[in-house]
Amino acid sequence: MKYGVNEHGYYGDFGGAYIPEMLYPNVEELRQQYINIINDEGFKAEFDDLLKNYVGRPSPLYHAKRYSEKYGANIFFKREDLNHTGSHKINNAIGQILLAKRLGKKRIIAETGAGQHGVATATVCALMGIECVVYMGEIDMARQAPNVSRMKMLGATVRPASSGSKTLKDATNEALRDWIGNPVDTHYIIGSVVGPYPYPDMVARFQSVISEETKKQLLEHTGNELPQYVLACVGGGSNAMGMFYHFLDDEQVKLVAIEAAGKGVDSGESAATTFLGQEGVLHGSRTILMQTPDGQVVEPYSISAGLDYPGIGPQHAHLYKINRAQYVSVTDDEAMKAGLLCSQMEGIIPAIESSHALAQLEKMKFDINDNVVICLSGRGDKDLDTYIKYFGY
Amino acid sequence: MKLSDKIFAMNNEPLTMNSSNRLNKLFATKKDNLLSIYYTAGYPALNTTVDIAEALEKAGADFLEVGFPYSDPVADGPTIQHSSEQALENGMTLNQLFEELTELRKRVTIPILLMGYFNPIVQYGVERFCKKAAELGVDGVIVPDLPMYEYEAMYANYFIDNNLSNIFLVTPQTSEDRIRKIDELSNSFIYLLSSSSITGGSLQLTNSIEDYYKRIKAMELSNPTIIGFGISDHKTFEQACSYANGAIVGSKFVKLLAEDGYMEKIPGFIKGIKG
Numbered sequence: 001m002k003y004g005v006n007e008h009g010y011y012g013d014f015g016g017a018y019i020p021e022m023l024y025p026n027v028e029e030l031r032q033q034y035i036n037i038i039n040d041e042g043f044k045a046e047f048d049d050l051l052k053n054y055v056g057r058p059s060p061l062y063h064a065k066r067y068s069e070k071y072g073a074n075i076f077f078k079r080e081d082l083n084h085t086g087s088h089k090i091n092n093a094i095g096q097i098l099l100a101k102r103l104g105k106k107r108i109i110a111e112t113g114a115g116q117h118g119v120a121t122a123t124v125c126a127l128m129g130i131e132c133v134v135y136m137g138e139i140d141m142a143r144q145a146p147n148v149s150r151m152k153m154l155g156a157t158v159r160p161a162s163s164g165s166k167t168l169k170d171a172t173n174e175a176l177r178d179w180i181g182n183p184v185d186t187h188y189i190i191g192s193v194v195g196p197y198p199y200p201d202m203v204a205r206f207q208s209v210i211s212e213e214t215k216k217q218l219l220e221h222t223g224n225e226l227p228q229y230v231l232a233c234v235g236g237g238s239n240a241m242g243m244f245y246h247f248l249d250d251e252q253v254k255l256v257a258i259e260a261a262g263k264g265v266d267s268g269e270s271a272a273t274t275f276l277g278q279e280g281v282l283h284g285s286r287t288i289l290m291q292t293p294d295g296q297v298v299e300p301y302s303i304s305a306g307l308d309y310p311g312i313g314p315q316h317a318h319l320y321k322i323n324r325a326q327y328v329s330v331t332d333d334e335a336m337k338a339g340l341l342c343s344q345m346e347g348i349i350p351a352i353e354s355s356h357a358l359a360q361l362e363k364m365k366f367d368i369n370d371n372v373v374i375c376l377s378g379r380g381d382k383d384l385d386t387y388i389k390y391f392g393y
Numbered sequence: 394m395k396l397s398d399k400i401f402a403m404n405n406e407p408l409t410m411n412s413s414n415r416l417n418k419l420f421a422t423k424k425d426n427l428l429s430i431y432y433t434a435g436y437p438a439l440n441t442t443v444d445i446a447e448a449l450e451k452a453g454a455d456f457l458e459v460g461f462p463y464s465d466p467v468a469d470g471p472t473i474q475h476s477s478e479q480a481l482e483n484g485m486t487l488n489q490l491f492e493e494l495t496e497l498r499k500r501v502t503i504p505i506l507l508m509g510y511f512n513p514i515v516q517y518g519v520e521r522f523c524k525k526a527a528e529l530g531v532d533g534v535i536v537p538d539l540p541m542y543e544y545e546a547m548y549a550n551y552f553i554d555n556n557l558s559n560i561f562l563v564t565p566q567t568s569e570d571r572i573r574k575i576d577e578l579s580n581s582f583i584y585l586l587s588s589s590s591i592t593g594g595s596l597q598l599t600n601s602i603e604d605y606y607k608r609i610k611a612m613e614l615s616n617p618t619i620i621g622f623g624i625s626d627h628k629t630f631e632q633a634c635s636y637a638n639g640a641i642v643g644s645k646f647v648k649l650l651a652e653d654g655y656m657e658k659i660p661g662f663i664k665g666i667k668g
Contacts, residue, residue: 018538021562022562022564024571181589184566
């Protein structure tokens, strides 16, 4: 693949494995084995079976007719919100739990922001009967309480991350510290296309089922497997990378990644990484991240807990730098309005993360024949409190 | 010149050299019971870095590791995390640290290493960082999240050209091949972690740790070895020194810096460790 990773884990200037020696054996074991495991026929069969019969894939590609009328193009929603556990996160969790089993790991750790990845990981651990510890920022535990309860119900231990900004990046730090102390028996299921190589590539491969299905479904709907536009929201960037993956080499397809502007890119309360970030190293990879001139990581803000990460995956940083994808941002207000609109025009309450992608439609000009695919990465059940408070219902 | 030749040349430089040879000179003249102390610059307050270094030298520390703080110290436990957060709140930056270090070589003669995470160095500029550190009399650098491949492929020349030692870590899980390679790329000492853990843990000398120390000793590496992580008193120091050339105390000393009158307590602290 033209835009894929090289043998040292780099996408152009980005990627690599900037990890302390304590993590080297774990990461190296993964690096040596992940391609063989993923390409093994037995693995593929088990992965596909679980995606079909447990997750409920393929997820529909829904032609949103009222949206199409409103925006003057053929708007399609890729319905990752209909997956078991309510988001795209389960695709990666299934892949990694099967991989962990083949590596002989007895214990799983994960980080979570909105809680969707935590729930997905707790779910697959229950399914496989493996011990599960999920790290979650204290602030996120409060604003995503239903997901904390879900994880507990599923048998996982949820450990609060109380350092730093008490959100996703700090949960990731805690998970990495746990892994350092448990180098032999534990696998770390990273939830996004971030982290040291091979994680960004591995997670992208597990999420690539999104675009693989989309191509087939679009062919059925429109007679052409290629749309004019593909839109997805980006925190770390896993649903976007899965949504872009099989379109990357089709250069005529315009890829649009939507970051969270929070209260506005210039407000000091934002998570618009490509607007506000510089190149640097975080959580094991060289990427673009929000930081001070002294190289201290800045605490991001978004109303959506799944998007307030100070970096983006290294492959996104590469696609941004070489202009293969366009990176834009949407504010809290624009996203919340879009979430309400989708609820009342299409009968779908989207996760606030996905509402960011929907809000971008307002800013684009389409030709009437354009086919536009938006990744509806998750459902809004977890966000009802936030929506209700925001709209004052 | 090939990288490995450059490093070989550095390892075999005559000992009459300039500042950059302080580490090698130390290891050539003193082979046992070397004590290194780690502390975080800017903690408990700004403008204490050189005062603390001077006090540690007087008290008998053989070399020092000065940490520069980072917002996301993934390899550190609560004590050093806290000191880093506090140092950042106090306003510590690399620029501030370099300003404080301008006085370093007027008052301190023992080798000094800087220790910290890679991102602040990337922002400062890796080459500029190496130049500046060397200029101020820094002898080496420990960057836990700058691994061997990235170091060798992209950055080694900046360190070598400035006569700065880059120190690699080895854990009980590091393979023999990798340790050999680390030995080749090292030019002062190798930092042996007592276990795979974050900083600030407690250390019980188990059979498996002893086996690991013995395994490393039997490898007869060309660089000296210093043991760190979990060294907190005379007993753990002595144990470490029976397998390596010395040991590093970090979190335990950082805890002392939180106490009132810590400057006066430094001699007693060092004496307590050395026995």
